[in-house]
Amino acid sequence: MAPVSRARAVKGRRLRLKIVFIGIAFGVVIAGLALTQTRAPTVPARANSYSASAYVTGRPGDYLGLLVAKNTGLFRNSGLQVSIEVGPSDAAAISAVIDGSRTIGVANATSFLLARQTGARIVAFAAGYVESPIVFLVREKSGIRTPRDFVNRKIGYFPGQNSSTIYEALLARTGVPRSRINEIAGASEEDFLTGKVDVWPASVGDVYRFREKAQVAIIAPIDFGIHVPGTVYFATEETVVHNPELLGRFIRSLIDGWNLTYEKLEKGDTIPDEPLLSSNQLRAELDQQLSYLRPLASRFAEFSPAQWRSLRDILLSQKLIKDSLDVSKAVTYDVIEEVYRRPIKYAY
Structure with a gap:
């Protein structure tokens, strides 16, 4: 028999390779179909x-940073589904977390420590x-420029509220005796505006109003x-110990929400799906x-041990808490430290 030509041999090898590749491809398709029948779909990392x-x-x-984080999808992008309820008081927020109906609460630090002292875990x-x-x-x-000018003046005073705690701490810090101040309990904003009261406690956000x-x-x-x-x-x-990842994602999104809010505020822009920011009053607030x-040399959401020591000393001096209250067990810095270890970057 005549020998096979080189061209025919090469052609034969190419044909066999095609058959092999077709077989492999077919096998991969069949295997893939089989896997989809027996295995759940691949789950993304988030x-x-x-x-x-x-x-x-x-x-x-x-809490606008919180609303912005929700409405612009920052929570969603962090793998969180967050619902927000606006309530009437710190006590209600604390109760909602204690009874398990809410995961996270917000309250002033004094109310928080007082609840902790009564046994709230x-x-x-x-x-x-x-x-x-x-x-x-x-x-x-009025001529009032410092706390020392409070002497012989009428001050709006609300016992049991956070403003009274700060007021008494301010007087103690500046050496002003309370006995020389006329404290008016139950006064109204109208009393202040009409001159019946000389000094009025308020939140900094109320100044514009x-x-x-x-x-x-x-x-x-x-x-x-x-x-x-x-x-x-x-x-x-229990949540802090067993679910720090949830809290970390929550705070990271909150920080992103505040950063986005103030970036838009500086540019004079509005935020999609957040009509509240278009209010002149809110912008001023x-x-x-x-x-x-975000005080100078601090970051959003980041409190310090020195602040907690100061608050504890104030509450002790005002006999609102007992010396046995261990603030180190009431506060954790781990969540915020972990959040700031990674770059804060928002996207919406």
Whole structure:
């Protein structure tokens, strides 16, 4: 038989290779079909999502970063499904977390510690207002410029409220005797605006509203060395121990929400799906409260041990808590430290 030509041999090898490749491809398709019949679809990395519910109190400006994080999809992008309830009081927020109906609550730091002392097994893991937002308003023509000018003046005073705690701490810090001040319990905003009361306690976010009605100046406790946490985000001890990833994602999204809010505010832009930011009043409030949400040399949501020590000392001196209260067990820094170990970057 005549030998096979080189060209025919090469052609034969190519034909055999095609057959082999077709067989492999067919096998891969069949295997893939079989896998889809027997195995669940591949789950994306972010599919280990969490659900959380937050109970907040106060004005919209107090928790706008939270609303922005929800409405612009920042929570969703972090693998969180978050519901937000706005309630009437710190006590309601604390009760909602304790009874398990809400995952996360927000309350002023004083209310939080008082609840902790009564046995509430809750832990603060991040700050809302890093500094207490309590300020004291005076009419510009009153001549009142410092706490020492409170002497012989009429002060709006509300026992049992956070403003009274800060007020008493401010007097102690500046050496002003309470006995020389006329404290008016049960006074109204109208009393202040009409001159019946000389000094009025308020949240820094309320300043714009008062300035629409009168010429007022601010006496800020932080200018006199009162540095305590303002509001705190808290959860049960069980959640903090067993689900720190949920809390970390929540706070990371919250921080992104605040960063986005203030970036848009600086540019004069509005935020998609967040009509609240178009309000001139809200814009003014946000501008006023930034130094309390993110003080100089601090970051959003980050409280410090020194602030908690200061608050504990104040509450002890006012006999609101007992020396046995261990603040180190009431507060964790692990969540916020872990959040800031990774770059904060938002996308929506």
